[in-house]
Amino acid sequence: MRAYLDERAPATPCLVLDLATVRANYHRLRAALPEAGVLYAVKANPAPEVVAALAAEGSGFDVASTGEVDLCLAQGADPADLSYGNPIKKAVDVAYAHARGVRRFTTDSDGDLEAIAEHAPGARVAVRFLVDAPASGTPFGAKFGCSPATAARLLRRAAELGLRVDGLCFHVGSQHTDPAAWVAGVEQAAAITRAAGVPAPALNLGGGFPTGYRTPAPPLDEHAAAIRAAVAEHFPTPPRLWVEPGRAVVATAGVLRSEVVLVSRKSDGDERRWVYLDVGRYSGLAETENEYIAYRLRTPHDGGPDGPVTIAGPTCDGDDVIYQRTPYRLPLALRAGDHVDILDAGAYTASYSSVSFNGFPPLPVHVVG
Known part of the structure; x- marks a missing residue:
């Protein structure tokens, strides 16, 4: 994969x-x-x-x-x-x-x-x-x-x-x-x-x-x-x-590849960054509702200095926040355009993907093996 x-x-x-x-x-x-x-x-x-x-x-x-x-x-x-x-x-x-x-x-x-x-x-x-x-x-x-x-x-x-x-x-x-x-x-x-x-x-x-x-x-x-x-x-x-x-x-048969849209802070002195991905609650991550499922994440900068993050999806919906209570730390080097791979994502992702909410298309699926 x-x-x-x-x-x-x-x-x-x-x-x-x-x-x-x-x-x-x-x-x-x-x-x-x-x-x-x-x-x-x-x-x-x-x-x-x-x-x-x-x-x-x-x-x-x-x-x-x-x-x-x-x-x-x-x-x-x-x-x-x-x-x-x-x-x-x-x-x-x-x-x-x-x-x-x-x-x-x-x-x-x-x-x-x-x-x-x-x-x-x-x-x-x-x-x-x-x-x-x-x-x-x-x-x-x-x-x-x-x-x-x-x-x-x-x-x-x-x-x-x-x-x-x-x-x-x-x-x-x-x-x-x-x-x-x-x-x-x-x-x-x-x-x-x-x-x-x-x-x-x-x-x-x-x-x-x-x-x-x-x-x-x-x-x-x-x-x-x-x-x-x-x-x-x-x-x-x-x-x-x-x-x-x-x-x-x-x-375990699935990897969901996403891209960082934006990394920001809500105030200049805020240690916690907001990391916005191009996938969210309505395009494949429905099981993060109430943060029931905490996926493993992989980035190109793993192993370097990191810090606490809130992870959210790309839509104009206040509920499209993936993780804000579950403690996640992502590399400080993470930037817009970097990939974030969501592991073990073969179940209840594409099948939960909505039809073009906010104009975002359903999750495409590629099959190997």
Whole structure:
């Protein structure tokens, strides 16, 4: 990726993805948890080349819209390997996905379940419950999932409607560094399954597997060991496991190259400089909201004298400030026109890039490997 950036010198900002790293990360996850089927969360990075590479490796896909259904099928994915994991969808979208061959859906409400029964008759369905687990790096809040009692009722209702009950699913939140979060989810899933009283052969553990940014993350093996032990403890008959990784597959496969637009101080005696980049919250760095994700940065002047900085994007929006509480120090030699590389930026950057806010175009993506 560095060689591509240095030799090709593409216009900034841009994201460079290495497919060899994507493949390696996929197989590393499979090796850590071989008993689980993989459904890559397309929203993490929907580059067609990434989807095609993972389809060739045998991955399934977690899709959240008809657009993602079409993308995966266009890149060679089998519709049988797609799971429509978004529990918030229009009835017409259920019908469209079913017509294209999708047979696996996730739900968390009566209305959505009824739509699946009507427009995707006989489909497999999983009920998503709201897991009571420690907070993640980027928590979901209460938008997705239902209470355990409602989940048990929906499982029974799905069977009554003639749907194939897959079982339960949960998501501990994105960038989760505590393996105990999955333990809590597995324990709750077992209790819900017992309360439902209907066969539930599968358990979808969701995503959330972390990447080390500025702070190292526990290795995948630790998360896998915790999951394996929890399943053995709480399920007399182990369910078929599924995972929906996104960040763990693509984050380390990306470098986002930006350029310094301006370096300034708010007062003559201010030690802290403001460093404005040509990429910001609306063109790829949405995960810096609340400074949840603290990326590693690289500049041409690393190793020289440095000082504290606030880092901001280029738009005329007061919220387009990337880091002002997280302590960053950048070289004093940094000037307008210098490159700043944002490392491990393969996940949730280009896919979050807005459409020409303030006239700035979406983040271009270059693929190597």
